Amino acid sequence: AYSNSVTVGVISYPKRELTISTTPSTYIQTDAAINPGNSGGALFNEHGQVIGINSSKIALEDVEGIGFAIPINDVIAIITDYIQYGYVTGRPYMGISCADITQQYQQVFGWPAGVYVNGVEAGSCAQTAGLKQGDIITKIDDTAITGVPAFCSTAAKFRAMQSRSMVT
Secondary structure, three states: OOOOOOOOOOEEEEEEEEEEOOEEEEEEEEOOOOOOOOOOOEEEOOOOOEEEEEEEEOOEOOEOOOEEEEEHHHHHHHHHHHHHHOOOOOOOOOOEEEEEOOHHHHHHHOOOOOEEEEEEOOOOHHHHOOOOOOOEEOEEOOEEOOOHHHHHHHHOOOOOOOOHHHOO
């Protein structure tokens, strides 16, 4: 019903640092309409050039009209890596799923602040390092880990030493 429509798409913050789906990245913040089903669409500049790929929006009751696009240079690098290697290179990958340790869990179980390891992927570097379900990560180097956002942003500062396919 509304196909082939265009929204203004004002760029309000060209290099917004966010963690979406546990991956910290830089996004283009826009007021272009991003709705279920149209993420993945192109974000164009005034010259008709693709500058980003719409990827997500803030979906809160009191916030509307804030969307995020992956910058086109990042998209090109990701696509090139997938074509050449089958995965994105240079990004740390531990192979765990994790969750925040809430204050309630800290009080009830006496657990420290950090992230709880929900699962470890078979063959991952996390498994090789000896991490297992039920472990709690409280520090990476000298950085205290107080939850998943801190874990993701701290881990993202590191570069992968070898490709995922090399992990045994």
